[in-house]
Amino acid sequence: MKRDYRLQGASVLLLLGAAGASHAAPIACNSLLNTTIEGATITTAQLNPAGGGLPDHCEVLAVINPRTGIDGQPYAIKLHLRMPTAWNERFYFQGGGGTDGNLGAATPAQLGQGYAVVSTDGGHDSGVNHTPLAGSFQFGFDPQARSDYGYNAHALVASAAQAITKTYYRHKPKFSYFEGCSEGGREGLMFSQRYPEMFDGIVAGNPGMDLPKAAVAEAWDSQAFAAAARTMTPFGNPDLASSFTPAELNAVGDAILLACDAQDGLVDGMVNNPQACRFDPATLGPSGSGVLSSAQVTALEKVFGGAKNSKGKSLYAGWFWDPGVAAPGWRVWKIGPLLPVPGNTSLNTTLGGGALPFIFTTPPNSATGGTALKPTTVITKAGPNPGFAGLNDAFVPWVLSFNMDLDAPKIFAETGNFKESAMDFMGTSSTDYGGFRTGGKKMIVYSGQGDPVFSSKYHIKWYRNLVDEQGGLDNTQRFARLFVVPGMNHCGGGPATSQFDAFSSVVNWVEHGVAPASLLGTAPAGTPWPGRTRPLCAFPAQARYVGHGSIEVASSFVCVSPREDERHRNGEGDDD
Numbered sequence: 004m005k006r007d008y009r010l011q012g013a014s015v016l017l018l019l020g021a022a023g024a025s026h027a028a029p030i031a032c033n034s035l036l037n038t039t040i041e042g043a044t045i046t047t048a049q050l051n052p053a054g055g056g057l058p059d060h061c062e063v064l065a066v067i068n069p070r071t072g073i074d075g076q077p078y079a080i081k082l083h084l085r086m087p088t089a090w091n092e093r094f095y096f097q098g099g100g101g102t103d104g105n106l107g108a109a110t111p112a113q114l115g116q117g118y119a120v121v122s123t124d125g126g127h128d129s130g131v132n133h134t135p136l137a138g139s140f141q142f143g144f145d146p147q148a149r150s151d152y153g154y155n156a157h158a159l160v161a162s163a164a165q166a167i168t169k170t171y172y173r174h175k176p177k178f179s180y181f182e183g184c185s186e187g188g189r190e191g192l193m194f195s196q197r198y199p200e201m202f203d204g205i206v207a208g209n210p211g212m213d214l215p216k217a218a219v220a221e222a223w224d225s226q227a228f229a230a231a232a233r234t235m236t237p238f239g240n241p242d243l244a245s246s247f248t249p250a251e252l253n254a255v256g257d258a259i260l261l262a263c264d265a266q267d268g269l270v271d272g273m274v275n276n277p278q279a280c281r282f283d284p285a286t287l288g289p290s291g292s293g294v295l296s297s298a299q300v301t302a303l304e305k306v307f308g309g310a311k312n313s314k315g316k317s318l319y320a321g322w323f324w325d326p327g328v329a330a331p332g333w334r335v336w337k338i339g340p341l342l343p344v345p346g347n348t349s350l351n352t353t354l355g356g357g358a359l360p361f362i363f364t365t366p367p368n369s370a371t372g373g374t375a376l377k378p379t380t381v382i383t384k385a386g387p388n389p390g391f392a393g394l395n396d397a398f399v400p401w402v403l404s405f406n407m408d409l410d411a412p413k414i415f416a417e418t419g420n421f422k423e424s425a426m427d428f429m430g431t432s433s434t435d436y437g438g439f440r441t442g443g444k445k446m447i448v449y450s451g452q453g454d455p456v457f458s459s460k461y462h463i464k465w466y467r468n469l470v471d472e473q474g475g476l477d478n479t480q481r482f483a484r485l486f487v488v489p490g491m492n493h494c495g496g497g498p499a500t501s502q503f504d505a506f507s508s509v510v511n512w513v514e515h516g517v518a519p520a521s522l523l524g525t526a527p528a529g530t531p532w533p534g535r536t537r538p539l540c541a542f543p544a545q546a547r548y549v550g551h552g553s554i555e556v557a558s559s560f561v562c563v564s565p566r567e568d569e570r571h572r573n574g575e576g577d578d579d
């Protein structure tokens with residue numbers, strides 16, 4: 004009997020197409036084992052049946068450039084790739100976090116939606132590259148590991164994982180996406196600037212833009228809060244967490260609302276027009292309501308004014324006055340405590356306190372080089388947990404002795420084997436977007452207005468520079484949009500409509516040409532108004548109440564741009 008295989012194949016194709024699945028059967032998953040594709044040697048390739056919330060998929064582990072660093076440590080760039088059998092012909096790179104070093108499970112929600120998903124450790128492994136001196140920041144002693152963390156590992160992994168995906172499914176992905184927050188957000192910016200051809204759509208959340216500068220600002224903040232500390236830790240250092248009680252930070256948040264909530268036209272517990280906000284913390288001090296001491300007022304003035312050297316030159320950016328200051332997500336970074344253990348555990352003195360001396364200072368600090376460590380430093384007790392160094396105040400004396408004139412410039416230094424400065428390998432404020440723009444790529448950047456570690460002011464300053472460089476706002480909004488989320492802390496948290504789906508928006512933009520004028524934000528449980536919705540407007544637009552209708556729903560708000568002269572009147576953009 005004669006059969007028309009071609010037609011039969013076509014009908015199968017149609018059926019599969021209707022189901023949204025791939026039209027080509029993948030090769031055998033285990034046939035990838037021990038092969039090397041684009042420099043990645045595959046050490047695991049196994050087909051996992053559906054289960055545990057994951058779809059039927061081919062799981063791949065691979066290693067790129069295994070080597071020994073100049074610090075004697077074993078390094079490799081590892082990737083974790085999962086390729087679902089019911090592939091949607093799309094590729095998704097899951098960004099990292101902190102100082103990377105964690106391969107990750109590669110199980111974001113996108114895997115269940117049919118995306119091939121990859122994650123990486125960024126070229127070092129916090130479970131392996133961990134020493135008593137520097138904890139999980141040890142990799143900062145190896146220049147290649149620094150460059151891998153900054154950009155190189157992610158580029159090699161993206162390239163190799165896309166090639167493995169193409170080999171497995173027998174055709175390349177139709178669309179490739181990157182999404183990350185914090186360091187992952189920085190990686191998204193990095194791709195858009197260094198490798199604009201690699202992704203069709205990028206979501207860069209609360210990005211650690213020019214992270215070494217932000218790390219300098221973390222030290223600045225720690226010094227400011229230390230001066231207001233009321234108690235010492237068992238290790239003999241100021242306990243930053245004692246500088247403000249939660250009730251005092253609540254008072255600051257309330258005072259910010261009193262001063263600035265109504266300036267956007269509606270008293271709703273949100274500051275939608277932060278550029279107009281003129282909060283003065285002295286109103287809470289001894290000459291005001293008396294809620295705060297003069298030391299506390301000074302600390303807030305220093306921190307929110309931004310890190311500066313002794314000549315008054317700005318070293319990072321200041322911060323918006325935002326009621327997110329009263330949320331736990333602000334406190335755990337700036338002053339702690341993050342963990343219920345003795346000593347300082349703020350992220351600024353642990354994560355930032357280790358990254359600054361070992362990864363962002365050139366040459367990296369050690370007991371014998373760089374800034375002298377104070378005799379009281381107990382750096383050899385740098386935390387028992389891989390991935391979380393800096394307990395027992397390990398880095399606190401160093402952070403508190405960090406000199407804004409002599410030490411801050413070391414993020415720009417190069418010497419000896421360290422041929423790239425920290426700003427060279429971590430810098431992510433370029434405005435050269437020619438390749439990205441002409442390639443038709445799209446990027447969504449979002450920023451928490453109450454983020455305690457990466458300032459919205461810094462993100463806005465970059466975006467304004469981008470607008471200037473790219474021929475105006477309309478031209479820039481064709482490929483890059485910034486969304487500043489009032490009240491939101493770092494990648495979530497705070498009194499904010501902090502739940503939103505930036506990823507679907509970037510997909511819709513890439514695949515259907517629908518540029519997002521706003522994202523729909525929902526306030527989660529734990530906020531003063533769970534379930535409240537707001538439009539999160541593409542900068543410079545801000546959400547404004549239309550004057551009627553429920554203030555709890557986004558449909559009662561529109562996105563409007565504040566008058567440009569406000570920006571000049573309030574002196575925004577003074578940071579350099």
Ligand SMILES: [Ca+2]
Pocket residue numbers: 263264265266267268269270271272273274275
């Ligand atoms: Ca308001």
